[in-house]
Amino acid sequence: MIIYLVYFAVVVVFLLLLHEVVPYKFQSIRHHLMIDKIPGPKGIPILGNALQFNVPTEEFIPILKKLYDEYYPVYKIWFLGVSIVFIGDPDGVEKILSSQQHIVKSDDYLILEPWLCKGLLTSAGTKWHDRRKLLTPAFHFKILEDYVHVFNKNSKILVNKLAENASGSTVNIFKYMTNCTLDIICETAMGTTVDAQNGGQSEYVAAVKRMSELFQYRQLRFWVHRPLTFRFCPVYEEQNHVLNILHGFTERIITERKAEYKSRNSNVRKNLKSKRISLLDLLVEVADETGELTDLDIREEVDTFMFEGHDTTAASLTWTIFLIGLHPHVQDKIEEELQEIFGDSDREVKMEDLSAMKYLEQVIKESLRLYPSVPQFGRKIDVDIEIHGYKIPAGAHCIVMPLFMHLNPELYPEPYKFDPDRFTPDKVQGRHPFAYLPFSAGPRNCIGQKFALMEEKIVLSTILRNFRIQSLEKPENIKVTGELILRPKGGMEVKLTRKQRITS
Numbered sequence: 249m250i251i252y253l254v255y256f257a258v259v260v261v262f263l264l265l266l267h268e269v270v271p272y273k274f275q276s277i278r279h280h281l282m283i284d285k286i287p288g289p290k291g292i293p294i295l296g297n298a299l300q301f302n303v304p305t306e307e308f309i310p311i312l313k314k315l316y317d318e319y320y321p322v323y324k325i326w327f328l329g330v331s332i333v334f335i336g337d338p339d340g341v342e343k344i345l346s347s348q349q350h351i352v353k354s355d356d357y358l359i360l361e362p363w364l365c366k367g368l369l370t371s372a373g374t375k376w377h378d379r380r381k382l383l384t385p386a387f388h389f390k391i392l393e394d395y396v397h398v399f400n401k402n403s404k405i406l407v408n409k410l411a412e413n414a415s416g417s418t419v420n421i422f423k424y425m426t427n428c429t430l431d432i433i434c435e436t437a438m439g440t441t442v443d444a445q446n447g448g449q450s451e452y453v454a455a456v457k458r459m460s461e462l463f464q465y466r467q468l469r470f471w472v473h474r475p476l477t478f479r480f481c482p483v484y485e486e487q488n489h490v491l492n493i494l495h496g497f498t499e500r501i502i503t504e505r506k507a508e509y510k511s512r513n514s515n516v517r518k519n520l521k522s523k524r525i526s527l528l529d530l531l532v533e534v535a536d537e538t539g540e541l542t543d544l545d546i547r548e549e550v551d552t553f554m555f556e557g558h559d560t561t562a563a564s565l566t567w568t569i570f571l572i573g574l575h576p577h578v579q580d581k582i583e584e585e586l587q588e589i590f591g592d593s594d595r596e597v598k599m600e601d602l603s604a605m606k607y608l609e610q611v612i613k614e615s616l617r618l619y620p621s622v623p624q625f626g627r628k629i630d631v632d633i634e635i636h637g638y639k640i641p642a643g644a645h646c647i648v649m650p651l652f653m654h655l656n657p658e659l660y661p662e663p664y665k666f667d668p669d670r671f672t673p674d675k676v677q678g679r680h681p682f683a684y685l686p687f688s689a690g691p692r693n694c695i696g697q698k699f700a701l702m703e704e705k706i707v708l709s710t711i712l713r714n715f716r717i718q719s720l721e722k723p724e725n726i727k728v729t730g731e732l733i734l735r736p737k738g739g740m741e742v743k744l745t746r747k748q749r750i751t752s
């Protein structure tokens with residue numbers, strides 16, 4: 249009996265493995281020959297280098313960095329029959345990112361699809377082109393100006409929460425940043441509030457956070473990357489439950505908005521320049537006018553913005569606060585700048601103040617150099633290309649690594665030194681346009697880049713007008729995880745000392 253069970257288990261494992269490899273095993277001999285000319289670590293049959301990456305989260309980045317240093321500027325690995333080429337220098341990266349041809353995302357984005365379906369982040373081809381064209385006006389300067397109010401409102405809630413819970417003591421700042429950015433993205437993308445900072449809509453807020461954790465869980469376990477094997481995973485049922493909450497919430501909001509739209513019969517797009525609208529309003533109107541967007545089309549875009557628009561910004565804010573708290577002279581300079589803009593007033597930040605926060609912007613940019621929220625991103629190559637003399641065949645996956653490029657001493661001397669003056673206008677001008685990539689570059693760059701910078705300036709300036717920050721950890725002691733988003737493992741403790749004024 250036992251022998252039959254063992255036999256059965258072996259057959260199941262074999263079939264699962266076959267399922268993993270079948271889509272790729274017919275890669276042409278030409279493909280293999282081309283890829284194998286690219287340097288890289290040795291792997292084993294079928295699994296390739298997969299076992300080398302089956303490590304605890306905090307070891308993932310050091311392994312990739314070691315390979316980057318050893319094989320710079322280009323190296324390859326095999327992962328369950330998939331060829332992955334890492335490109336580490338600005339010239340090589342430019343060839344991929346500047347092209348209109350290589351816009352298909354790599355297969356690891358598949359794990360995002362149960363939540364985001366084929367939204368702007370994950371789609372390709374004409375669908376992506378049409379959606380990008382449709383959504384770009386929603387990030388117009390005039391629309392963003394309207395969001396200043398939302399950024400201010402939530403920053404005030406944040407400093408009041410910090411004053412209640414954190415003044416004079418240490419606090420895990422990451423948690424606060426996540427709740428604040430969640431509230432902001434909900435209000436701007438969906439026009440609704442989840443009140444995460446006050447513990448409201450806790451089921452939806454908990455589901456968003458849990459889904460981000462489940463993405464990381466899956467990203468790190470190569471054997472559950474493909475949908476079939478994921479079905480046998482202990483968290484599969486839990487993910488379905490979380491997805492029901494997430495999709496159910498967005499669907500409810502869409503239904504409400506559609507009903508509201510019909511009743512007020514407004515014309516959102518005609519009013520783009522003068523009216524406060526959310527991304528969802530725009531989509532609802534396009535759906536009504538053209539009949540081309542289904543409820544699912546709308547939902548996948550709203551969900552995409554919910555995901556891309558909060559975790560990235562929360563991580564960036566956290567790292568920036570950490571670095572400011574570690575460098576008192578930088579904090580003094582920001583305080584001087586804010587004093588010049590606001591004096592002793594506790595008024596809200598206005599749109600015109602943002603362009604005066606020049607030094608704070610340099611600080612945010614330098615933090616994103618050291619800790620880019622998206623440490624790497626991938627494309628599936630559409631037609632053969634040549635990079636540094638190596639031919640990369642169509643169908644190969646190419647990974648761009650901003651994190652390591654930003655730490656390359658040829659591009660940034662003394663790369664581990666935190667120096668916001670690297671981003672003075674003259675320094676930026678002399679730099680390769682693809683040497684700084686926190687928001688990617690080219691046609692598929694981050695559509696929310698300006699939104700994020702505005703949001704961060706308002707949140708950070710509000711914190712710094714009310715608190716003095718002190719970071720207690722040293723960068724070398726912090727464990728960094730970077731599967732999807734680069735974050736400090738276990739959060740980030742900082743000490744906040746309240747200044748006299750608390751924004752009311």
Ligand code: HEM
Binds near residue numbers: 558564685687
């Ligand atoms: C500091 C904050 C942010 C960082 C560092 C960041 C970074 C990035 C990066 C690197 C990409 C390209 C990813 C890839 O090629 O796979 C991207 C794409 C994207 N980002 Fe952001 N992002 C930030 C904030 C935001 C915000 C606030 C929003 C929305 C309000 C947003 C929406 C998007 C969307 C929709 C895409 C896909 C664009 C496309 O493929 O056409 N991001 N982001």
